[in-house]
Amino acid sequence: xxxxxxxxxxxGAAAITAGLPGVAAHAQGDAAAQPSGDIxxxxxxxxxxxxxxxxxxxxxxxxxxxSANITNxxxxxxxxxxxxxxxxxxNAQPALRGVSSTLGSSNAENNVATYxxxxxxxxxxxxxxxxPDVENVQVLKxxxxxxxxxxxxxxxxxxxxxxxxxxxxxxxxxxxxxYGRGSEGELNAQAFVTGPIIDDVLAASLTLSSRELGSYVRxxxxxRNTPDNHNRFLRxxxxxxxxxxIRLEGGFSYNRERNAIDLAYTNYKGVNALAGLPGVVIVDRxxxxxxxxxxxxxxxxxxxxxKADFETDFGTFTSMTGYIDYSTPVVQEADYSNFAGGLYDxxxxxxxxxxxxxxxxxxxxxxxxxAGLNYYRRNVGDQPAFINIPAFGYIDRIYNHSINKSLSGFxxxxxxxxxxxxxxxxxxxxxxxxxxxANGFNDVTPEAFLGEVKSKKFTPRAAIxxxxxxSLNLYYNYAQGFKAGLFNTIAxxxxxxxxxxLKSHELGAKFKSGAMALNVAGFHYDYKNLQATxxxxxxxxxxxxxxxxxxxxxxxxxxxxxxxxxxxxxxxWLHAKYDSFPNASLVEMPTDPDFDGTLDGxxxxxxxxxxxxxxxxxxALADYHHDFDAGRLAMSVNGYYSTKVRMAxxxxxxxxxxxTGNARIAFTPxxxxxxxxxxxxxxxxxxxxxxxxxxxxxxxxxYAPPRQxxxxxxxxx
Numbered sequence: 001x002x003x004x005x006x007x008x009x010x011x012g013a014a015a016i017t018a019g020l021p022g023v024a025a026h027a028q029g030d031a032a033a034q035p036s037g038d039i040x041x042x043x044x045x046x047x048x049x050x051x052x053x054x055x056x057x058x059x060x061x062x063x064x065x066x067s068a069n070i071t072n073x074x075x076x077x078x079x080x081x082x083x084x085x086x087x088x089x090x091n092a093q094p095a096l097r098g099v100s101s102t103l104g105s106s107n108a109e110n111n112v113a114t115y116x117x118x119x120x121x122x123x124x125x126x127x128x129x130x131x132p133d134v135e136n137v138q139v140l141k142x143x144x145x146x147x148x149x150x151x152x153x154x155x156x157x158x159x160x161x162x163x164x165x166x167x168x169x170x171x172x173x174x175x176x177x178x179y180g181r182g183s184e185g186e187l188n189a190q191a192f193v194t195g196p197i198i199d200d201v202l203a204a205s206l207t208l209s210s211r212e213l214g215s216y217v218r219x220x221x222x223x224r225n226t227p228d229n230h231n232r233f234l235r236x237x238x239x240x241x242x243x244x245x246i247r248l249e250g251g252f253s254y255n256r257e258r259n260a261i262d263l264a265y266t267n268y269k270g271v272n273a274l275a276g277l278p279g280v281v282i283v284d285r286x287x288x289x290x291x292x293x294x295x296x297x298x299x300x301x302x303x304x305x306x307k308a309d310f311e312t313d314f315g316t317f318t319s320m321t322g323y324i325d326y327s328t329p330v331v332q333e334a335d336y337s338n339f340a341g342g343l344y345d346x347x348x349x350x351x352x353x354x355x356x357x358x359x360x361x362x363x364x365x366x367x368x369x370x371a372g373l374n375y376y377r378r379n380v381g382d383q384p385a386f387i388n389i390p391a392f393g394y395i396d397r398i399y400n401h402s403i404n405k406s407l408s409g410f411x412x413x414x415x416x417x418x419x420x421x422x423x424x425x426x427x428x429x430x431x432x433x434x435x436x437x438a439n440g441f442n443d444v445t446p447e448a449f450l451g452e453v454k455s456k457k458f459t460p461r462a463a464i465x466x467x468x469x470x471s472l473n474l475y476y477n478y479a480q481g482f483k484a485g486l487f488n489t490i491a492x493x494x495x496x497x498x499x500x501x502l503k504s505h506e507l508g509a510k511f512k513s514g515a516m517a518l519n520v521a522g523f524h525y526d527y528k529n530l531q532a533t534x535x536x537x538x539x540x541x542x543x544x545x546x547x548x549x550x551x552x553x554x555x556x557x558x559x560x561x562x563x564x565x566x567x568x569x570x571x572x573w574l575h576a577k578y579d580s581f582p583n584a585s586l587v588e589m590p591t592d593p594d595f596d597g598t599l600d601g602x603x604x605x606x607x608x609x610x611x612x613x614x615x616x617x618x619x620a621l622a623d624y625h626h627d628f629d630a631g632r633l634a635m636s637v638n639g640y641y642s643t644k645v646r647m648a649x650x651x652x653x654x655x656x657x658x659x660t661g662n663a664r665i666a667f668t669p670x671x672x673x674x675x676x677x678x679x680x681x682x683x684x685x686x687x688x689x690x691x692x693x694x695x696x697x698x699x700x701x702x703y704a705p706p707r708q709x710x711x712x713x714x715x716x717x
Contacts, residue, residue: 554571
């Protein structure tokens with residue numbers, strides 16, 4: 001069977017499946033889909049019904065996230081088919097339909113882009129976004145290079161917080177949860193308040209959040225738990241609306257977090273280069289570590305944004321301005337044992353500015369369009385990166401930084417060819433320039449210019465959508481994704497990694513009728529020049545894989561079984577393999593059967609499965625509520641199943657198939673704004689690898705939190 005015929009059969013099967021009522025009951029549930037009402041998304045930078053957008057989107061409202069016990073971006077894995085949010089070390093690295101990044105240097109950016117309130121978030125270190133005042137989350141699957149930019153190769157995660165309101169409103173929340181394992185528990189407090197300053201003209205909102213997380217990870221070397229986590233968050237917004245046609249919304253947020261738990265690694269299957277040395281303690285159990293230092297990451301992030309909309313008779317002009325000031329000291333164990341001296345001590349910083357200006361037209365007969373410009377600039381580096389691994393006689397101090405500038409223009413035209421047929425075409429042209437600087441070894445020489453890499457690319461998009469019936473829409477979408485080249489300054493690499501390019505074909509169907517909604521999509525990706533990294537000689541080494549082929553089906557469905565019960569189901573099947581990766585830079589270990597005496601080696605992994613790309617996943621949610629005379633009772637339970645997952649380029653590190661889930665029971669007394677709840681997260685106490693850091697010292701892994709049981713109290717008016 002040829003590749004093209006396989007793809008056509010796969011995509012055809014997806015469309016047929018969407019039209020079969022008997023199959024629909026088994027297809028995935030978009031937990032955002034509310035059969036009784038329309039879901040509004042902004043996948044095409046304008047507000048549209050989910051059913052009218054020829055893109056695969058999973059959308060979650062604040063209420064749905066609460067029912068599923070989703071409190072941060074990591075947990076989106078549980079409710080989004082095809083998405084995994086994991087990490088390489090302390091670097092957040094989402095994977096969407098098998099498209100992911102392993103880049104670990106401070107100037108690296110993910111190829112699944114994240115936007116918060118319309119502002120691109122370039123920083124990956126510690127970037128596991130909390131959702132204290134979320135309005136909705138939208139996950140756009142497949143390359144979004146035409147409207148969302150160069151680093152949206154695999155898709156986009158849009159996180160939208162609540163806007164100020166002219167109607168006074170307040171939400172207060174307090175919760176306490178217990179992990180066991182010697183933890184003092186987790187205490188969360190948050191508040192959201194909004195209201196008018198000048199009626200119908202000026203409104204404001206304020207969000208405050210505090211989190212105290214007692215560590216559940218035992219340091220076997222000291223006999224005590226690792227240090228606790230502390231987080232403080234503030235977001236303030238102003239809405240100025242002097243006329244019906246002018247709307248300005250400005251925002252400021254501040255996030256301060258000291259996190260030790262996400263650096264408390266254990267050794268996967270006990271693999272550590274120091275194993276067997278006298279007095280060296282190696283642990284390999286989940287939620288245990290062995291360390292002679294106190295590791296931590298200390299995040300200090302300030303974000304500023306301003307969105308201005310100016311409506312005219314022909315359409316709306318929009319300006320979106322964002323500035324992010326980010327600093328992240330990281331102190332981390334380097335040998336993952338109680339062996340004295342192994343240390344990473346890195347102070348990373350990032351200052352980024354982005355500006356979008358675009359015009360969204362009204363319909364002009366059968367035609368509408370969007371067109372705009374984007375400017376982006378980022379200065380990022382490590383001042384310094386100190387690495388000390390005495391077990392291998394390695395010590396280094398590196399001052400480095402990068403300056404990235406990008407300018408792009410984008411457009412998209414929609415033609416309503418007939419009452420039922422819509423055609424979309426557009427694209428983005430990007431000019432990207434990245435300069436790299438780094439000093440010589442051990443501060444002996446001054447900072448030197450590594451070089452400049454320029455990336456130019458036009459990423460087109462074309463789509464067609466046909467309303468087969470009033471309930472069923474069919475679509476085909478072709479799109480390209482592009483990720484610019486860059487230097488690995490922390491490794492002083494003078495050769496830049498080449499840009500990534502992904503070409504996507506997607507055929508899908510969206511069905512919505514009465515109490516039921518179903519979305520299903522089949523896709524094929526042709527993926528070139530994958531950017532990858534591994535840790536060689538104590539620092540990350542950047543490289544390009546040749547190519548990969550990805551294809552699969554994902555689906556989501558929602559059924560309102562009664563006035564009180566809503567069921568959602570989600571599933572994804574994925575084929576994802578490296579077509580060509582003949583000279584992959586890998587970390588070898590003495591436990592490898594073909595170990596040649598060196599800890600850093602090369603291998604041909606062509607034909608092997610890609611990382612963070614399980615063959616099959618399934619998620620489900622049952623949400624029940626009923627109004628009694630005494631008040632409202634709400635109960636929900638959600639589950640997630642995944643087949644085996646390759647966690648790193650080194651195939652020896654894998655997560656076996658697993659099931660996990662959350663549950664919640666809440667009661668709201670009648671005529672009050674008070675809600676009392678009991679909840680459980682990971683009620684199966686499943687051991688799931690959430691982060692890996694494979695390096696010459698060890699196969700270091702970090703497990704996601706164990707079972708957590710807690711109580712909550714919320715008040716709203």
